[in-house]
Amino acid sequence: MRFLGDTPKEFDVCIDVTYPEAKKPDGGTAGGLAIWFKDYQNTYIVATTPAGVAGAHRYNKDKYGLVSPYRKQASLKAGVGEKNTLRVTAKGNQVTVYANDQRLFAFRGTPEEAYIGLYAQSWEGETSNTWKFSNFKLTEAPK
Amino acid sequence: MMLRTIAGAMLALAIAGGPALACKGDEIFSDDFADDSGPWDSTQFSTIAGGYAELKLDAAIWA
Numbered sequence: 405m406r407f408l409g410d411t412p413k414e415f416d417v418c419i420d421v422t423y424p425e426a427k428k429p430d431g432g433t434a435g436g437l438a439i440w441f442k443d444y445q446n447t448y449i450v451a452t453t454p455a456g457v458a459g460a461h462r463y464n465k466d467k468y469g470l471v472s473p474y475r476k477q478a479s480l481k482a483g484v485g486e487k488n489t490l491r492v493t494a495k496g497n498q499v500t501v502y503a504n505d506q507r508l509f510a511f512r513g514t515p516e517e518a519y520i521g522l523y524a525q526s527w528e529g530e531t532s533n534t535w536k537f538s539n540f541k542l543t544e545a546p547k
Numbered sequence: 548m549m550l551r552t553i554a555g556a557m558l559a560l561a562i563a564g565g566p567a568l569a570c571k572g573d574e575i576f577s578d579d580f581a582d583d584s585g586p587w588d589s590t591q592f593s594t595i596a597g598g599y600a601e602l603k604l605d606a607a608i609w610a
Contacts, residue, residue, distance in 0.1 A: 405593045405602060409576050409586035418570040491569040505569055524602035537600040538580055543572035
């Protein structure tokens, strides 16, 4: 689900993410933000799971690559219905990810003038996972 | 002094409770998702209303 209002290379974006019900809270579903989102085959994904895990991966010409390992994060409130504020800052080629004002990890990427999107994915058989996002805020990258 | 302390505490609470406290720079856009009038593309998996953008997914799909 893309934000169509701008395609910033550098930015600071914040969103509240509410975890859905999941049969497999760690690995059954993930949600977060797509950044430098040219299309579904070319984008970076910063995601979290209902188990309080977060990391990042990318698709480059539809090829998957891990850019920051998915790890349990103490600053994420885990569990169904828990809400966490995810923040992603992109400046130059540096991306920094925060949750609830705590730095989680950083990685280097290839900046693109492309969309920012809300991301969710499910691998849970016939179960539907409903990810809820609130309080979207996009600002200029920090000086 | 007491009043000042209480006011300070309330301000601190208000700041701490802000949903997007971290994004402090010049605002490009914000959305409280009260309705679907914002510049978002819609998919069969997405809805915007009542303060939330929702992505409801079946298996092996991302949106």
